[in-house]
Amino acid sequence: MADVGAPKDVRPGTGTAARTGAGGGRAAAGYTFRTAAEWAEFGAVLDLAYGGHPHSPAHSAVVGALFEPKRSLVACYGGRPCATLAGYALEMTLPGGPAPVAGIGYVAVAPPHRRRGLMRELLRKALTALHEERAEPVAVLHSTEPGIYGRFGFGLASQAVEVSVPPEARAFAGEVVAAGLTLDVVSPDEAHAAVADVYRACLSQRPGLLRRDAAWQRRAVEDEPAGRHGAGRLLCMVVSGPGGDARAYALYRLRPAWERSRPRYALSVREVFACDPAAYAFVWRSLLDTDLAGAVTAACCPVDDPLLALLDDPRSAAPTVRDQLYARAVDLDRALTARTYSAPVDVVLEVRDVMCPWNEGRWRLCAEPGGGAVCVRTGAAADLALGARDVGAVLLGGGSLAQLALAGRVAELRPGALRAASAAFRHDPAPYCPTAF
Template sequence: MVELILRTVRDDDDFRAFNAALYSVFLEEPQDDETELSRKITDFDRMFGFHDGNRWVATAGDYRKQVNLPGDAQVPVAAVTAVTVSPAHRRRGLLTRMMRHQLDGIRDRGTEALAMLFASETAIYGRFGYGSASQNVVLSGQVRDLGFRPEVELGDGSVSETDAETLLSVGPAIYDRAIAGLPGRMNRPAAWWNYQIHDNDERRKDSGRIRFALHHEADGTPSGYAVYRPKSDWAATGPNGTLHIGEVRATNPRAYARMWRFLLEIDLIRSIKYDGAAIDEPLRYLVADQRALQCEVVDGIFVRLVEVDRALALRRYGAPVDIVVGVHDEFCPWNTGSFRLRGDLDGAACERTTAPADLTMSARDLGAVYLGGTSVAQLVAAGLVDEHTPGSAHRAAAAFGWPVAPAIPDHF
């Protein structure tokens, strides 16, 4: 049997081979232009896998990103990506070894206290301590049925179509203001913007050419934008186009509402589909007939606390809390133990303790509650978290909960 070597990506040619291998497992063909854009957001020393001397047979990696936590903090996170094992090399423990190598490396770097990923198959990552921490919502509906409630105010701003260059000149500032305080959202440096709005034949085939629109306040200040793809279609009765919406951001509610009215009134469009919505997306409350806006809820981002005490001290808490949390973590045994967590809206501290635990949970379930999207009390009711001190589950649920639901970041 050929010896497999665990190593990092070495150079541009090696990265292209690495990229081709992961695309193959995802049953896709690599695009040269997307590979070049991906290269600009990639650190080779964070991309690794198993190589047999001729080709990559397993891949994994992570990006350097910043993520919003409950409260005002935006902290470093390892955004895990490119996890694949070729069909010919399954059942050999390669995935487990890569996860072990990666989490050890994140801990050794000391930069990030947590890791996040999107799961292609949700049953895979729980055994590595990743918990489903947010929900993604796909919104869809017929535009004729999506009128707004009569009291919705659109303000006196205006919306117009624009080009990529203009969007890139004003969009980042709007984005940064719009996502402030939204748990789960990540920063978007210039290279990520270029990757996010890139257009090619592969991206167009299912949803049309990418387009952009900007909202300006009455004084000319840019305050909102939309990224969307109209897909033309015709039925026997006339136009039947679909608007695939990638993103809608605004710095105030009136700009947000007017952006959506613009999108819902585009000529020849009869239906919309919005893949990137949050579970509490404001559009759901603007429409007069909420049933007309269909809402498909699926899992979003998965969270893994690499160092429990550091990670718990990074976020803020919705209610004052002083509890001892017992953690069992088979995959990262350095996290196993009891931790005293004290925190509120102004800050938090967490330290190891020998005191008896008020609650005991797995690293996976601690990741699930970390962003405030999963209730500790629900996990107790499901038998997944043990409550040793009566009332501690409700206190923890109030503390870990947050007024704004966590939302998914850009896909990575």
């Protein structure tokens, strides 16, 4: 298993293998593909693909508990795994409510086997299987690098914002009213029930949030010592209401630091969820008032996070937007009818989809706000022309068809169609997915 060396008959970056990988064809000869037998098969590939950093036994136990072998694929050369793709059956909040989605993770190719079309073939096989089995209509993934998955029809479906609040910018624009709220700081294990209850109550608030069973909650609060990078253990701040019910929580850790003999600990926030605005403001007020803390940094907040409105000086928090979740329609008609729409829409879409050719062609989408949608093939003239990547970008309501049109990626073929469709697809609040998979 440890030997994932380069095939001796194909030199990296040259000849047919390189042209096949870059040009969109099938994988180079000599490779076989099959479903995974166990999580351990991924180990050697991931170790090499991510720079020789093997997973610890503790982390392998956490991600191994989530592993679904029948949904996961490996590419082999000489009988040994050299590329991987993990598949998950997930439930995600879409505009309008929860829906099944197919999660994709750990797409990795060992260095000696890159540029041979293995990633493309793994994704093609996974998407084709979902289509043929009439499984989940939408596929989602997180990307290590932002430029990888657009060519496979995945669009940027949600963004996240990083904020770092310095000590001098902690004032709120208004007064925080505690209203009988109380605070406790415990370990994530001690706060297990509170975290689960609050997160469950927040599920319907935003598209992109995943339902977490026990195994996924364990992943959300994972606290591997090797991943602390000099910081302390993971802590959980729990806000309770007058009746003792959990109303908010924050997962965070502190890394010791001193400046001119004064403590300036770096406080890193992993995630914050709250059942109501008062609890949200209270938990953030408590995080910013933590003893010893210098800058308070949250690397992954919703792009429209209320914190940016709470702060009197949001500029000093240096909000930085980055890409987050990517999505694509597996079956276009089922994907577009799995969600609701914010405005009336009656539009004919002409869709290009090389990766999933069954989606190619013209589709008429009709829906009323908040109601059921209908999407059927049509021979009518198209109103908008777009690619699979652009469909993925608006599936969760985060992307803007109007913005994509200004970028030249969506073409308006009937005047007025773009504005109406863009308003229908958008969702407020913005989508957000803090769960890694």
